[in-house]
Each structure stands twice: as C-alpha cells, then as structure tokens.
Amino acid sequence: MRDLEYLNSLENLTGKTAVVTGGSQGIGLQTTILLGCLGATVYICALDGELDRAGVESAREEVSQHTARSGGSVHFHKLDLSSIESSRSSAHSLKKKISQNSADGDVGRLDIVVCNAAIAFSPQSILSPDGYERTFAVNCLGHFVFVTSLMDIIDSTARVYGDARITFTSSRGYTDAKKLDYKALTSPIPDDGTSLLHLKGAFQRYLDSKLAVLYLAKALDQDIWVKSSESIFVNVCHPGQVPNTALGEHQQPLVRPWLASMIKSTLRVFMKNTTRDAARTQVFLSASSQIREKKVHGEYWAPTWSRSQKYTGTGKEELSTALAKDEKEWQLLWNFCQDAVSKVP
Template sequence: MSQTSFGWGTTAEQAIAGIRLDGKRAVVTGASSGIGVETARVLVEAGAEVTLAVRDPEAGARVATQINAANSAGSARVAALDLADLASVAAFTDAWTGPLDLLVNNAGVMAIPTRQLSPAGWELHFATNHLGHFALATGLHDALAAADGARIVSLTSRGHLRAPVDFDDVNFDARDYDPLLGYGQSKTANVLFAVEAARRWADDGITANAVHPGGIMDTNLSRHMPAELLEAAKATSRQVAKTLGQGAATTIVVATSPQLSGVTGRYFEDCQPAETIGREATDIPGHAHGVAWYAVDPDNAARLWELSSKAVG
C-alpha cells in the first residue's frame, strides 16, 4: 500500500509545496464555492491552467478573477457545466480540445429533502454526483489519454458507508426515499467509478482514485440539510471539522503527489489510502474510517459502469 507523508491536518498548500504544474491542464467541477475553490486556487498557484466547470458561470467568473489576480504562475478560466443535465455535460466535452492532465470531480449535492429526478429521469443525487461525472470523464477520455499520466480524482464521502448502490431501485421507485441514503448511494458510486475506470483505462496511462475530504460542515454542499440534522452531524463528529484548506488537501495529494504516481483504483482519506471494511462488518457506523467492501467490489464496479453507460447513452 502506497503511504504518503501527509495526514489529517495537512493543508492543500502544504500538500502541493515544491510541486510545479506549469503547462498542465486541469478541470475542477464545482469550483465556484467551498473546497473546489481552494483546489483550483492551489493548482493555479503551482502553474496549472485550470478550468472551473460550474453550474453558475457568473459565480465562477468571480472566483476566477480572484484567483488570477492573486497568481501569476497559472491561470483560471470558466466553463458552464450542469452535471444533472447530460446535454450540458455533452456540450462541455464536445467543446474541449487538446490533452487534459487532471480531472477533479469535486461538485456534488447532498441531502436533498424530497425525491427529485434529473431531466433524464434519474434520482438527483445519483444523477449529479455520479452520472454527470461519469459522462464527463468518459467524454473526456481521449483528452485524458492524450496527456502523459493523467489523473482522475473523484470526491466521495464517508457517507458512502450509509448505502451501497441499490441496482434494483436506484431511483427510489419502490422504496421510501431517504435523502441520506440517496446521498450515500451516490457516494458509493463515486468509489466504484474509480475502481472500474482504473481497470479499464490503465493501458491509457490514466489513474483514477476516490477521496473523502473529511468533515467540512460550512460549505455549500450542506445547503439542503435541515438545520437540526446539520447541527447533529457537527455534534457527533469524531473529529474537529476541517478547514477548507485541510478539506482540499487529500484531493491535492492524490492529484499531484509524486509519491502516488501510478496508484489507481483506491479510496483515500486524511491524505492516506484507507483500509477496506470487510463483509463481516454488518453494522458500519457512519463515522467509521475506511472504505466499505461493496464500494470497492469489482463486480459492483463493472455492473455500475454498464448501467451508467446505458444511462448516458
């Protein structure tokens, strides 16, 4: 197992110290708020050309202006991307030209209180957090393959411990809708994507990993959570909430560290690869450390890929 020299308290700036990304191109989804902004900022500081792929281009433009004003090494630009709308994803990938060195699937929605469906008819957590990013990555595959050692980093969550992917009822047609189960299922899907992309794209020189950023409560991700649920989550957290810099650190380590060159198909938390929680653990607490067996199961990963391929056409 490839360990790194970083840990829980590492910040994104510490993680990227000494690393140069001049001439490298990156896409960061959801980079108009939260840890997406911090991720984009430090990549630009290191010299990368970063595309902020955001649902609100005006908000993205404000962030890009701030990043560019403070940095002269790299640059930030903005492109519209609504992950819940597959037509928007297709427009983004069709417009992309040239190689892509780094794809950070950072954007997400969490705890949507009522069941909602995407324009294509998929439960909105699954559609946004997984299917949109799946369509984005597959649509950019050739650009990633054209780069030298491209990396994909997909943000998942410890919330994946709440639910595997229910292949028989992804959309909650038969079972009662639960916002945290919907979120958990989509976060499991993020890990499974990394597992299967690692297998399928290894010969293309592309690595794919999933990262849990840690508990960062005061970001836009928690905007749908009821106040009492959010306060309960803060109260029961086993660790002090991370800063935005600490929350972006695991992404930056996995995206840029030479220590992880060639490492693929793994789940990381606190800047380190995590142990797998085995099938024998029948009641996994939501605050547990590690990745659930069902989220790294190769059969589940292959099954999800086939489902997703059909879903995005």
C-alpha cells in the same frame, strides 16, 4: 501544515490544464485555488449562479496574489451534471475551449480532472431530466458522462506527456451505504421532501451516491488499465468532514437556511479543520510526483489529522466493507451508466 510548505511538496503545474467540477464553492473552490497556485490553468466547471460567479472571482484573486508559483489562472466553464445531454455537451464545448486556448493550436491538453461536484438532500419527488434520482444523477451519472466524453483529450495528454490524473471525491460515508437499487433510482417518491422527517432518506441517498462514485472510479481505472493506458492515474478519496461546505444548502424544502446555519454552527464546535485542509488529499492525488512514480491508481485515499484536528498528511486506506470491494458491483454500476447514456442519442 502551512500552505507554502504543502505547495512546495507538490509538482509545479505550470503549462498543465486542470478541471474541477463544483470548483466554485466549498472544497472544490479550495481545490481550484491550490491547483492554480501550483501554476495550472484551471477550469471551474459549475452552474452559472451568483455564488458560482463569486467563487470564480475569489479564486482568481487568490491565485493572482500567490507568488510561490507563476502562470496559474482560473477560468469558468458552465456544467450542469443533472442531465446526460448537458454533461456531454459541456465536455465537448470544454474541449473546443481548451483547443482554442492551446499555444500550438492543436487539440490542447487536459492533465487533471477532479470530479468534486456533489449535491445532497435532494427530494425524490422529482427525478432528473433523464428520469433518475437527482443525487445519483449529479454525483455519479453526470460525472460518468462528463469524464468519458473527455477521455480522448485525457488519453492524448497522457500519451504525449506521460501523465494524466482523474480524481473522484467520494466519502467515508460509503461504509453506511446500502446495496444500490437500480430500480429505485428511476422511481419517484410522491410528496418526498415535504417534511423534515424525509431527511433520513435523503441522506441515505447521498451516502449511496458516494458508494456509486467509488464504484465509478474503480471501474474506470480497470477499463483504462485493461486498455494499457498506463499513464492515466484514476483514484478516489475521502476529503474529510468539514463544517463549511455548500453541500445541501440549496435543497429546500428539506434543508432550510436556518437549519443549515444551525447544523454548521454545531459542527464548528467539534470540527477545527477547514475546507482548505479537506482539499489537500485530492490535490495531492492530482499534483504529487509520487502518484506517477509509484504508479498509484485505483486506490482510495483519505487525510490524516492530529489530535487537534489539523491536517497532517494523506494516504491510502483499504476499503472496509464487502460491498465497496465487490468488483461485480463496480461493473454493474458501469454497465448501468453505459446503458443510461445509450438511451440519449
């Protein structure tokens, strides 16, 4: 499906505000570009590194050149998801920024949040600043803090305009995840990450974190709809496997540059789809009128591919493991995150 055909199938987002965590690289960058091309004001929320700044400029250039929609723009906002305080502080400063940029001078609006940022292959010899395994801290806990700290402006947007979206990026890898061990999430592993033999454990932690993200989306959706906020549509998706992402590239010593390059070169032989294709499912969940009209919420979506591995569409998938469908596990994750936040005043 060509970009113009795809964009024309979605809503015009002119006047709407979107946030994409990890929106400066990989699938997140393509998500930013597509939302901007639809007319949204997009805030890339990411670390302020050299690659992040380059990604912001790349997104701005492509959005400015797009003629199918008008009004789209790209802005940068610093976000470090590795700690509770930095995630919370970033959310509060983002709300101030949105308010300052509001044409009416009010609190502004936040229509779309795409929780896309993720890390992988982080060694567990060093925990996050709050004492949690870093992959879980960034991929799940940081997003919990960031999104819940933004809920007031998301809720006000939904009440005024009748539509707000929160989309989480998980992975079909949840099917290989293990039951979350909350004690292990706070326990460092001495010397972990000093050998390539530790890659298996690091990858398992990534899969487990993506199951946690799925739980987070499900629990947040339940919490919102119990409170009768029926215009906030929370969904979670698998974007699809693509070779050209930044995932794990900077997690030395586990993933050295030569190893990352070799893995990507091998994957390109078998994977013909692109990061732009992989962004389409989360953009659809964020920008299609069907989500609002059909009251789509609390669902897990994934892309469909042709035999030649070209994107052909997207749709709901039923969760395929008992662990993923266990509502008690959703609530355990939610309670764990709430407890973690309560310890950081």
